[in-house]
Amino acid sequence: MDRDTGLSGGAFALRGTSLAAGAAYEMRTGALVVACDRFPDRYRVRVLRAEPGGLDDVKEWELRHRMGKRVVDYVARRLDPEALEKPRPLESLPNMRDGRCGRCRTAVPARKGVVARVTVRSGAETTRTSWPRPK
Numbered sequence: 001m002d003r004d005t006g007l008s009g010g011a012f013a014l015r016g017t018s019l020a021a022g023a024a025y026e027m028r029t030g031a032l033v034v035a036c037d038r039f040p041d042r043y044r045v046r047v048l049r050a051e052p053g054g055l056d057d058v059k060e061w062e063l064r065h066r067m068g069k070r071v072v073d074y075v076a077r078r079l080d081p082e083a084l085e086k087p088r089p090l091e092s093l094p095n096m097r098d099g100r101c102g103r104c105r106t107a108v109p110a111r112k113g114v115v116a117r118v119t120v121r122s123g124a125e126t127t128r129t130s131w132p133r134p135k
Contacts, residue, residue: 014072017086020093027087032058034075045071047078092116095129102128 014034019025027033031050036043043063048055058078061071092114099108102118108129118128 014075019087020089023093024090025087026090028085031085031087032075032078047075092132099129101130103130106131 016034019033027050029050029052033048033050033055035046035048037046041064043065045061045063047058047060049058059074061068063071094111095108095113095115096110098110099113100106101108101113102116108131112131113129114132116128116130
């Protein structure tokens, strides 16, 4: 996670890797996770810190909007420069939508394939749907 600074100074947004719900990730101790739960009339925003064996609650807000400047500033002040590496999934993530296999171009129905992170020639990271590899 990184802070995105505006022209007037200070942080106004957070940039980071989106994590899939229900998946297990390997991340450095001290890394921050920002979780946002949506309800019909409000949002619950939680900040969690990666510790050995799991995530510990750091702070929680009930908001009318997803993120406010006070939440972003709170998180930005606590970012550990040593914990900015991207989390790695411990298992393959299922594809949530219908797609085409990145290797053979056949149709892959939702939840029947896997999603893999790949780096393209430009150096950007993207995702690719494929059939699971045989075990």
